[in-house]
Amino acid sequence: MGLNSTAGALLGLLRHGPVTPYRLAALANETIGNFWTVTQSQVYRELATMEAAGLVVGGERGPRGRRLYQITDAGRAAFAAWVGQDPEPEHLRIPLLLKLTFLDDLGPEGARAVLRRHRDLHAEKLAGYQARERELVAAGVPEARWLTLRFGLAYERAALAWFAELPPELRP
Amino acid sequence: MGLNSTAGALLGLLRHGPVTPYRLAALANETIGNFWTVTQSQVYRELATMEAAGLVVGGERGPRGRRLYQITDAGRAAFAAWVGQDPEPEHLRIPLLLKLTFLDDLGPEGARAVLRRHRDLHAEKLAGYQARERELVAAGVPEARWLTLRFGLAYERAALAWFAELPPELRP
DNA sequence: TGGAGCATGTAATGAGTTACATGATTGG
DNA sequence: CCAATCATGTAACTCATTACATGCTCCA
Numbered sequence: 001m002g003l004n005s006t007a008g009a010l011l012g013l014l015r016h017g018p019v020t021p022y023r024l025a026a027l028a029n030e031t032i033g034n035f036w037t038v039t040q041s042q043v044y045r046e047l048a049t050m051e052a053a054g055l056v057v058g059g060e061r062g063p064r065g066r067r068l069y070q071i072t073d074a075g076r077a078a079f080a081a082w083v084g085q086d087p088e089p090e091h092l093r094i095p096l097l098l099k100l101t102f103l104d105d106l107g108p109e110g111a112r113a114v115l116r117r118h119r120d121l122h123a124e125k126l127a128g129y130q131a132r133e134r135e136l137v138a139a140g141v142p143e144a145r146w147l148t149l150r151f152g153l154a155y156e157r158a159a160l161a162w163f164a165e166l167p168p169e170l171r172p
Numbered sequence: 173m174g175l176n177s178t179a180g181a182l183l184g185l186l187r188h189g190p191v192t193p194y195r196l197a198a199l200a201n202e203t204i205g206n207f208w209t210v211t212q213s214q215v216y217r218e219l220a221t222m223e224a225a226g227l228v229v230g231g232e233r234g235p236r237g238r239r240l241y242q243i244t245d246a247g248r249a250a251f252a253a254w255v256g257q258d259p260e261p262e263h264l265r266i267p268l269l270l271k272l273t274f275l276d277d278l279g280p281e282g283a284r285a286v287l288r289r290h291r292d293l294h295a296e297k298l299a300g301y302q303a304r305e306r307e308l309v310a311a312g313v314p315e316a317r318w319l320t321l322r323f324g325l326a327y328e329r330a331a332l333a334w335f336a337e338l339p340p341e342l343r344p
Numbered sequence: 345t346g347g348a349g350c351a352t353g354t355a356a357t358g359a360g361t362t363a364c365a366t367g368a369t370t371g372g
Numbered sequence: 373c374c375a376a377t378c379a380t381g382t383a384a385c386t387c388a389t390t391a392c393a394t395g396c397t398c399c400a
Contacts, residue, residue: 004387005267012274022352035269039389044353046387066352083274084282086289087267092327095177095259097207097320102184102255110256117258144339148269151334155264158330162323167316176359194380211361216381218359238380 006038007046007055008082011075014056018070021047034129034152050075108169116172119163126156178210179218179227180254183247186228190242193219206301206324222247280341288344291335298328 003011013019013027021043028038047069050056055075059068071079096118103111129152136146143150163172175183185191185199193215200210219241222228227247230239243251268290275283301324308318315322335344 005265005270006387009270009273012277015277020352032270032273035264035266037263037265037388040353041355041390042388079274080277083271083277084286087271087286089293090266090268091209092207092264093209094207094262094323096262097323098177098181098204099255099259100319101181101204102251103316103319105184105187105252105255114256114259121261144275144342147272147275147338147342150337151266151269151331154330154334155327158326159323162326165322166319170316170319178359192380209360212381213362213383214360 003078003082004046005036005088006042007050008079009036009038010043010046011050011055011071011079012083014069014071015076015079018059018068020066020068022066024069032148035148111170112172115163115166115170119160119172122156122159122163126153126160129153129156175250175254176218177208177260178214179222180251181208181210182215182218183222183227183243183251184255186241186243187248187251190231190240192238192240194238196241204320207320283342284344287335287338287342291332291344294328294331294335298325298332301325301328 009028009032010024013024013031019027022040024047025038025040025043028036028043032038047056047058051058051069053074054072055078056069056071059070061067096114099106099114100111106114129149132149133146133153136149166172181200181204182196185196185203191199194212196219197210197212197215200208200215204210219228219230223230223241225246226244227250228241228243230241233239268286271278271286272283278286301321304321305318305325308321338344
């Protein structure tokens, strides 16, 4: 019963108690949103298929048709199996690089413009991560808890360094 | 007529002459495969919809039902528009980080094992990029031509550095 | 007290992957 | 000349995003 990554993550988030789909989606975005996108619809779908597979159970419909979902023992087992497995290979999909490939068609000014926009986005992202980092440091949270954040930091720093080292005629 | 990135890239590859879908898919993987996955089926589909939109035309069926596709003027225009636009935001999806989030469930040995596997994959990828880099340097290809490769190098180096700086109890 | 905005769910569409079928080539 | 392999295309399926509908809440 090979869980897909999204399903695995949802189970992970369900371990600590029952949640409604809507809230689960929000939670997912807060916790793993920086490196894994999950939309509401996906949550509904995955919960439905997982319920069919007996990995979660949904309670009665409440106020707005709302249901609380809860992980089952089978769900915990599936989660454990998923988390223990090798992570599936990561395929980067980086739209910037894609366009860059065709950069000759863009002319230097066009290229610079596109690059500048992107660099700014990366800078923003980095700033966000750094803010979060400061919070965690201040709160004395142990390093082991922000490994993912550190990855994000490393990634954004590498990206910015790459922008900084562009050949002069392209550098924004 | 907002092209999606895959379609845009395919048009880009078609600019220099007609190609058959199969070959186009292969070509895409060679050129942009490191940061953009394209499967054969996608190529067929995108070509079909682009043909319907008048961006490409397919010739007569040859030997094995094979058709040569060719970019049209409208196609060139659409390509130019696409390439000039801001790149769509990149959403990273990094399975490793996803699992890492739930690392507490894994125990230190399990965690180390998963991490080691992944580090090795990154090391391989880096080695591949470096080999390619040496080729390009040897061939005297100007830097502006390997911007994407440099991004890949930067990314893999950052990833490896991150592995190296894991807290001792997790370091593989 | 009514309407602005948030919470919640469903439907429709688009994108990506896997599995499969079959026609050509070619080295043994 | 035939079996292994490559080339080529199609179909089925899974996953992801967008658009939409409607029910609550709460404060101007």
